[in-house]
Amino acid sequence: MSNQKNNIPRATLKRLPLYYRLVNQLHEKGIDRVNSKTISEALDIDSASIRRDFSYFGELGKKGYGYNVESLLEFFKSKISERDTIKIGLVGVGNLGKALLSYNFSIHDEMLITEAFDVRDEVIGQQIGNVIVNDMQDLQKVLKKADLDVVILTTPGPAAQEAADQLVQSDVKGIMNFTPVRIDVPDDVSVHQIDLGIELQSLLFFMNNLRNNS
Missing domain, CATH: 1.10.10.10 (Winged helix-like DNA-binding domain superfamily/Winged helix DNA-binding domain)
Structure with missing residues (x-):
């Protein structure tokens, strides 16, 4: 199989x-x-x-x-998961991270962000939606207990690789990367890159192509 x-x-x-x-x-x-x-x-x-x-x-x-x-x-x-509920982590509680926590996959009951992490004192300890933000220093300790399926990465670009390294050290096998930085991970870790800038530019190219051919 x-x-x-x-x-x-x-x-x-x-x-x-x-x-x-x-x-x-x-x-x-x-x-x-x-x-x-x-x-x-x-x-x-x-x-x-x-x-x-x-x-x-x-x-x-x-x-x-x-x-x-x-x-x-x-x-x-x-094929998605052997469990009824897919537990998700989030690293980087900026504007995008807060939006994801507030939304928290509400239309997909089987997927839920259960843990969030950040390095800023003003964010650590806050409750956003139903999730309390953890200190990034506690990431490995929390992930050992959390049993997450995947982690969403929404840090600033310069911090992406260091955060990814910590996730790999914590045995995370799936990362959804919303940062514009391409991260390096071992072959047994799956990364799905979501670059909003690239997606928007692709949309504009398609729009211009349709306009020119009409």
Whole structure:
């Protein structure tokens, strides 16, 4: 099974959350089954790609029937985490960090920020949302007890690598990096880079391209 996971294309893995969100919505509406055509129209992904994506995980559906929504939902949940609630940490309680703590994935009950860390005295000890901010010096001690799945990094850029090093030393295996700095981590640590500046520039390029071709 581990070899199969390693052979799954990155593009497929990036689409899995989209499938999961749609299947969850269908389940909440009481819909029992769905086919690749319906998924394709809802997500604007061609049916062949959907069937190919699903094929990496074995027989998820049946020809002529489609996919059982409840079975798909349980499958995607198992691929995200073996636990019902995914515990998340946050390092860097600036404006973005505070916004994430206040929002705290409220539309995703299975994901919750449970720990936050900062180096500033004026922030340490504050309660933001339901989370009390810890001193960064206590990171390793807290993480040993917290059993987190992933940590969100929202520090200033110059502090990103040092914070990442501390997370690696605390055996964190997943980091979502909101800083503009590319961090270096061992091969067994997964990093997802979220650069808001790059995303905004990409949007502007797409807008200008559409305008020039219209």
